[in-house]
Amino acid sequence: MKFHLGALIVLSLFGYCHVAPAFGDAFQLGTEQTYRYQSEVRAGSARNASRTVGYIVKGKVHVATVWGDDEHKLLRFKISDIVLHTVPGDVTHKTTLSAVSTSPFYAHWNLGHVKTLYTSIREDVSLVNFKKGIASLFQYQLLDGSYVEVDPSGTCDVQYTSYSSTRYHKAKTNCKFPGDRFERTEYPLRSLGRNSRSTDLTVGTEGTLEKVVAQDYLKYVVNAYDNVGAFIEAVTKLDLEGSADGVNSWPGTSIEEVVKQINLEEYTLTSQEFGPKKCEGVNCHGLVKLIKNFKNSLTNEQIGKQDASAALIELVQLGRKSSSEELNRIIKAKTLQEQKGQLLDLLGAIQTVESHAAAKSILTYETDEELFLAERYLQALAVGSRPKRTVIQDLLAMAEKKPTNDKFYDTLVQTIASMAHRYARLPSNSYDTDLVEMVKEFLLKRLEECRKDSCKQKYIRGFHNLKSPKTLEVLVKLALEGSPKISVTAMKALRSFSVFVWDDDFKAIFEDIFFQASKKFDSSARALALDILLDLKPDTEELTHIMQYLKSKDKVYEVKQYLLQKLHMLASRCPDFAEMLKKIVRRDPKLNNYHVIGARGLSTALTRTYSTAPSFNSSLVSLQEMSGGVLKRGIVDLTLEAEQEQFSMFTLGLFAGGLSSFVSSGDNEEIEDDSDSIAGMELTVQSSVLRPLVFFDGKGELMGHVWSGTASEPTPAYQATTLLQDNEERFPLQNGAAVKLSTIGAISIDLNGQVTMSLWGRNAHSKVEQNTGIAVHGSLSLETSFVGLSVDFNMAQEPQLHLTSDLDFSSESALCMQLMQPNSVLTYKVTNRVFIPEARYQKVLTTKITHNIPGYTHALNQKNNAMCNLIASSS
Known part of the structure; x- marks a missing residue:
């Protein structure tokens, strides 16, 4: 009975489970298998998968077992009939790839793991990687489960799933590989690589490999744009064609002993980085030559236009490889004095030790021009994405000596704090990093030494830029x-x-x-x-508590209006919040009253969509806090958005005080004690707060501006070209080749404004114009010594934003604001290229798309419309 029960169990196992073949019978000593090999690679635009470039490698792979026991085998690989042709065109080429046929290579195979690859000494890196790709196809397991494997893709987590006793699926994830990788810490400025790596394989009943189909797929897109990017797909196939016996084996007691006889070089399966040959010829320019080519794009007239951004993108990549001597020669060139401001933007974007050494020679502030240039370099450093420890230490040592020019010193403090913040967010760093701690302690010490508010504000702004939780x-x-x-x-x-x-x-x-x-x-x-x-994100109870303030007797009713405006703004963005707000109002009769929810005041808070596909995804947030009929604090914030994440690209802040006496209408509003007349601008570029620009400080200076008209002409407030996207990484393929991914973007901003005031007519008019040039360049490239392909995608646009305001205080104060976006044009260009270096052959496919984006005026709110109509009717 026990026998029958055991038999039933065995039969049930055969009926419901696959029985895996044993590895001990695979690749028997003295046998050779011949396979058909094909590797096809295609790449194209993420927007249009029908226009692709690529290449196909075909040949035969002969795999012989020349030494082994039950667990360890030494496999000898020979390649024959190797051919390469490009797609499109189906052109066959002779390349260095044919060299793989001249000498065999070997692999240590241990129960499905390829431990080591052995090839000829000092072989071409691309050919070694190609051989690694072939050898790695023979790495497989016959039992379902999770494993860790090393192959050309790096060290990967691998999951095996059996379809039958001879068919298996292999999925690779979380591949880690050596090499430099850099990406912006802010998600909207990153580029996302969605990838899949999988292999389907078939083995014989004895465990020998019969068929392999390995697939790599990568879609590389810019987070801030929808479907702007590139993709690459690589499919490698291996099919058993036949087997033979009688192969001569090698004598020896171990693989190491056998390999020593053949005199081979040892490698792991991880692909090595291929460095292309040094550029030679007329198409290869140094940085000096390239700057001369872009000379017209680097003038002040081009700031705020796409040409300035495109020039920075081209120059910064080469500038990061340039010596301090070359950079120093450029910054001091007499023929480039008109371009000096943008060259300092470039040095700040390069952000290497060499570029800082070149820029230090101009960090002086004896004249207004010298101060302008010195601050421009520091402001470029503050928003740079690759802060260097050495540079921060050098600037901190400079700040410890406390430069005599207060404007320069203020900018220096803000730059150090901003760089320390970005340094803390780099991989392996934190706010506990010693250098970041030094910056924090410096700010704390100097703050304690301050006696005047203006001094304290300087270091508080430093804390603002540092953003350390310890403060x-x-x-x-x-x-x-x-x-x-x-x-x-x-x-x-x-x-x-x-x-x-x-x-x-x-x-x-x-x-x-x-x-x-x-x-x-x-x-x-x-x-x-x-x-x-x-x-x-308050819940119902918390929001109810906040809204009780609307029923208070507080006479600073602009705060009530500000609360109402913020609630309206949030409700317009979130339906759930809007529903919660309605419930709170409806259940409280005292709150659901015109005298409460119709509070007086001119303060506004609103958000509007600034741009969507095909342009970047962006919103505009405008907050205007009024007091006594005039602006007290105003913000216009341009934010980049991706997957619910936001990044502030540029914030224009206006502040004023002590002006209510000019326009107060005496309607019982409680005016805060504001004896000093002051007005100015606070700019925040990529979350880095700059030194404030004070228009006037004191009534005497204000009246001087009013009577002289010095503020009535357009005046530049901020001009600079800085980097946005700055990402680089590497994606190795199963076939041994590696894909290089890069996205670099730049924004050029020209901000100018003007204001006119008439005390006789009791009115004022202001206009702020923000002209912006944006350029993004992305690249997906694969390059070997025998073939290469690339997909380059470029975007460019010149969006503008105009904010005008008219204030009439001749009787009851009325403020009319208009927020306008003029027409703009977006261009999108994709260049697909496949090339054979030795044959001087290349095939190029180019696609260019132009989008005309209509301008419009943003609807603000009904109260603003009414005041605009009132001012228009009285003029």
Whole structure:
């Protein structure tokens, strides 16, 4: 009975499970298998998969077992009938690839793992990688499960799934490989590579490989754009054609002993990086020559246009390979004085030790021109994506000596803090890194030495740029205990932190500031505290608590209007929030009242779509906080968006104080004590706060501007060309070749403004123009000594934004704002190329698309429309 029971169990196993063949019978000593080999690679645009370039390699692979035991085998590989032809065109070429037929190579095979590859000494890197690709096809397992394998793709997690006793599927994920890799820490500025690596294989009943189909697929797209990028697909096939016996075996007690007799070089299966030959000939330019070619694109007239951005992209890649002597010669060239500003943008974008050594010679501030150039380089460094420890240390040593020019010193402090923030976010770094700690301690020490508010504000802005969680307590204390100016500056810094750092204790502090529970706070500090509370996504109970403020008797009614505007803005972006808001209002009769939800005030908060596909995905956020009928704090923020993540590309901030006496209408609004007349601009470029630009400070200086008309002409406020995208990585294929991926983008900004004021007519007019040139260059390339292919994609656009405002304070104050985007043109170009270096052959496919993007005026709100109609009717 026991016998019958055992037999039933065995039969059931055969009926429901696949029985894997044994490895011990595979690749028996003295046998040779012949396979048909084909590797096809195609690449093209992510938008149009029908226009591709590529190549196909065909041949035969003879695999003989020349030494072995039950577990270890030494396999000898010979290649014959190898041919390569390109696609499209189906042109066959003779290349160095034919050299693989001249000498065999060997592999140590151990129960399905290829441990080591052995080839001729000092062989061409591309040919060695090609052989690794072939040998790696013989790496497979016969039992389902998870494994870790090393092959040309790197060290990968591998999952085997059996379809039958002889058919298997192999999926590779999480491949790690050596080599430099760089990407921006901000998700919207990255490029995403979606990839799959899989193999289907068939083995004989004895475990010998019979058929392989290995596939690699990669789609490389720019996160900020929909379907802008490239793809590559590689399919490698191996089919058993026949077997033979009688192959001579090698004597020896181990593989090492056998290999020593043949005199071979040892390799792992991971592909090596192929460095193409040094460029020679008339098409190869040094940086000096390239700058001369782009000379016209580097003039001040081109700032804010796509030519300036495209030039920076081309120059920065070569500049990162240039010596300090070459860069120094460029920056001092007399023929490039007109281009000096943009050359300093270039040195800041290059951000190498060599570029900093060249730029240090101009870090002086004796004249206004020298100060302008020095600050321009520092501001370019502040937004650079590749901060160097040596450069930060050098700037910190300079700041310790406290330069005598306060504007230069302020910019230096902000640059150091911004660079330390970006340095902390690099892989393997953090805010605990010693250099970042040194910057934090420097700011804390200098802050403690300050006695005047203007001095303290400088270092608080430094904390704003550093964004270290270790400074939160200091900033909160300044917000709670500092003067109104200090409190507002500290709250701006706190507003820049991620919402994930706020716990219930911090939340209670922001509620205290907004509701003025402990004392009175500046309305701007309260508005910023409100921003943080709303960013924390309050639930129904928390939002109800915030909205109770609308029923208060607070006479600073612009804060109430600001709250209402923010609620409307969030409701327009989130249907769930809008529904929650409606429920709160409907269930409270005192709140659901015109006198409450129709509060007075000119403050506005709105968000609008700035651009969508085919352009970049972007939104525009405008916050205008008013006081006494005039602007107190205004922000226009241009954000880049991708997958629910946002990145602030550029923020224009305006601030003013002490102007209410010129326009106050005396309608019982509580005006905050603001004795000093001041106005200025605060710019934030890629989350880095710059030194504020003060238009006037004091009523005397204000009246001087009004009577002289010095502010009535368009005046540049910010001009620079900086990098946006800056990503590089490598994607090795199963066939041994490696794909290089690169995306680099730049933005050129020209911001200028003008204001006119008439005390006689009691009105004012202002206009701010932001002219922007954006260029993005991406590349997917595969290059070997015998064949290469590439897909280059380029985008360019010149979006503009005009903000105009008209203020009439002849009777009841009325403010009309208009936010306009003029027409723009977006060009998208893709170049597919396949080439054979030795044959001087190439095939190029080019696609160019132009999109005309119509301009429009953003609808702000009904109150703004009414005031615009009122001003228009009275003019």
